[in-house]
Amino acid sequence: MPSTTSSNLDTVRNWLLAKHPERTSIAADEDLIKARLVDSLSFVEFVLTVEEASGVEIDHETIDLEDFRTLEAIERKYF
Amino acid sequence: MISELISKDDRFQEILERLNRKSVEDYYNPYRMFDWPDSLPEHRWWMSPELTTTFGTDIAAELSEEQLYRLSRFESINFYSLNVDGIRDLIVEVTRRIHTRGFEVPSEFFHHFIGEENEHMWFFAEFCLRYGNKIYRQLEPAGDGETWSDEAASFLVFLRILLFEELVDHFNSTMAADERLHDTIRAVNRIHHQDESRHIAFGRELVSLLFRDLTANGSQEELERVRAYIRRYLNYSFESLFNPHVYRDAGIPEPFAVRRRLLAHPRSAEFQQQVFRKPLNYLVKTGILPDRELGFARTPVGRGNA
Numbered sequence: 001m002p003s004t005t006s007s008n009l010d011t012v013r014n015w016l017l018a019k020h021p022e023r024t025s026i027a028a029d030e031d032l033i034k035a036r037l038v039d040s041l042s043f044v045e046f047v048l049t050v051e052e053a054s055g056v057e058i059d060h061e062t063i064d065l066e067d068f069r070t071l072e073a074i075e076r077k078y079f
Numbered sequence: 080m081i082s083e084l085i086s087k088d089d090r091f092q093e094i095l096e097r098l099n100r101k102s103v104e105d106y107y108n109p110y111r112m113f114d115w116p117d118s119l120p121e122h123r124w125w126m127s128p129e130l131t132t133t134f135g136t137d138i139a140a141e142l143s144e145e146q147l148y149r150l151s152r153f154e155s156i157n158f159y160s161l162n163v164d165g166i167r168d169l170i171v172e173v174t175r176r177i178h179t180r181g182f183e184v185p186s187e188f189f190h191h192f193i194g195e196e197n198e199h200m201w202f203f204a205e206f207c208l209r210y211g212n213k214i215y216r217q218l219e220p221a222g223d224g225e226t227w228s229d230e231a232a233s234f235l236v237f238l239r240i241l242l243f244e245e246l247v248d249h250f251n252s253t254m255a256a257d258e259r260l261h262d263t264i265r266a267v268n269r270i271h272h273q274d275e276s277r278h279i280a281f282g283r284e285l286v287s288l289l290f291r292d293l294t295a296n297g298s299q300e301e302l303e304r305v306r307a308y309i310r311r312y313l314n315y316s317f318e319s320l321f322n323p324h325v326y327r328d329a330g331i332p333e334p335f336a337v338r339r340r341l342l343a344h345p346r347s348a349e350f351q352q353q354v355f356r357k358p359l360n361y362l363v364k365t366g367i368l369p370d371r372e373l374g375f376a377r378t379p380v381g382r383g384n385a
Contacts, residue, residue, distance in 0.1 A: 039225070041308075041315045044218045048323060052335035061216045 009075050011053040015046070028072040038068070054078035081181040081233065081292050091284050095188055098277050102191035105273070109198040112270060119210055119261050122148055126155040126264075127257045130250055132321050135346045138337060150329040155264070156211030157325045159203040162247060162271075164217040166200040169240045181233075188281060195274050206267055215322060230296050231305055234289040238367075239312060241282035245358040246316055248275050287365050309362070310373050317351045318342065 013026055016037050023037070032038045038046045047068065051058045056078045067077040085091060119125070128147065131154050133139040139147065170193055176182045177189040207214045227235065254260055255269035294302065321341055326334035341347060351373065352359070362368040 041311045044315070044319070047218055048335065048338075052323075060218045063218065 008053040008055075009071060009079055012050055012074060013071060015049045026071060028075075029070050031069055032071070033065075033069060043068075050074055050078055081230075081289065082183060084288055084292055085181075085184045088288060091288060092184065094280065094284050095185060098281050099187055099191065101277055102188070102195070105277075107270075109202055109270075113202065113266055114263055115205070115209060116263060119263060121152065123261065124148060124257075124259045125152040125261075126158065126250075127253050127260065130154075130253060132341050132347075132350075134350075136341060136344045138331075138340060138344075142331070146330065150326070150331065153211070153325045153329045154320075156207050156213065157215050157322045158247075158250060158320070159207050159211075159267075160213075160215035161217065161319055162203040163200055163207065163214055165243045165247070166196050166203070169243065170196050170200075172236050172240065176233075176236075185281075185285065192278060192281070195278070199271055199274065202267055202270070206263075215324060217319065225304070225308065227305075228293075228297055228301060230289070230293045231301055234286065234293045235305065235308065237282060237289055238286050238309065241279065241286050242309075242313065242316060242355075242358055244275050244279050244282060245361075246354055248272060248279060249354050249357070251275065283361055286367075290365060290367055306368060309368060313351075313355060313373050317347075317354060 016026055016032070017023055019042065020037055026032075026037065030037075047058060047060070047063065050068070058078075067073055122145070125148070128134055128151065131139075131147075131151050133142070133147075133150065142150065173189050173193055173196075177193070178186045182189070204214060251268040251272040255265055255272050257265065293305070297305075321338050323334040323338045326337045331337055352371070355373075359368070359371045363371060
């Protein structure tokens with residue numbers, strides 16, 4: 001079952017902040033890829049973090065990058 | 080320009096000729112090569128236990144023998160799936176370069192390479208689908224914001240191919256010799272190891288050449304970025320062995336937490352150094368990396384402890 005609490009989305013946000021100690025906050029509409037908070041080598045780890053936090057099984061074959069571009073897009077799709 | 084470097088390098092050309100000859104002499108029909116029994120025994124190792132991600136950890140100690148066999152089965156399917164996806168990527172990259180400017184000399188070898196890789200992909204996929212009923216799909220890397228010079232881009236493409244082949248070969252050579260494994264499993268690993276030794280020999284020569292091109296024409300700043308990328312790539316490749324979907328399929332509870340615990344376990348850093356022993360020797364010897372340090376010390380972040 002998808003989670004309905006925002007605390008699980010905070011897990012995703014905290015994961016990003018832990019990877020980028022130079023940052024103290026990430027706006028819900030910030031483009032994570034453009035800001036290079038996620039790149040090609042961290043994308044897998046990032047998707048796994050969303051998958052665990054949301055409890056939604058993500059089909060890696062049909063993933064749409066747009067659903068991972070911002071925290072609000074992730075929330076809309078997976079939480 | 081890479082074509083000038085290649086055309087001036089007699090050693091590279093001699094090696095290429097030898098490898099081309101070997102490819103022709105060793106040619107085989109993969110579609111007739113293997114015995115494919117209807118099923119393989121479940122109560123047995125499918126992968127050398129030392130190559131499984133839980134080996135030597137408290138998590139393995141918590142599992143029964145039956146669970147460990149089951150886990151080795153799904154880990155082996157994940158390993159062959161990594162091969163299927165990895166080979167697709169390298170075929171695409173080599174196909175992009177065959178018979179293009181700069182790659183005139185190695186193009187004949189590229190024909191052997193693409194043909195052989197296509198066959199490897201077939202037998203790995205066949206194994207996954209016959210005995211695992213699935214191929215674990217890897218995520219397409221997304222969001223690469225790095226910009227590279229042409230020299231660095233070509234160097235990184237062939238370095239990634241080489242590192243992927245070296246990682247796989249560590250597993251293949253170990254499993255080919257492991258008498259605890261079924262003959263079909265050993266054969267798949269043995270055949271792949273034989274072909275890959277040629278591809279690795281070629282890859283090491285080409286990557287060394289491309290590195291000379293990069294250091295001659297690139298900036299120090301870019302070289303440092305390339306080195307940082309290589310270390311991250313080695314960690315990324317290693318982590319792909321730890322697939323939470325595998326733990327789930329093997330019936331291990333809390334698969335994501337298990338993955339985090341395993342990656343944070345001291346054995347993982349040790350295991351990574353074993354897996355990349357040969358390529359790290361190569362990278363340090365050629366000066367591509369200054370040392371073997373990969374900074375693989377995972378901070379367990381994620382649900383509940385971020």
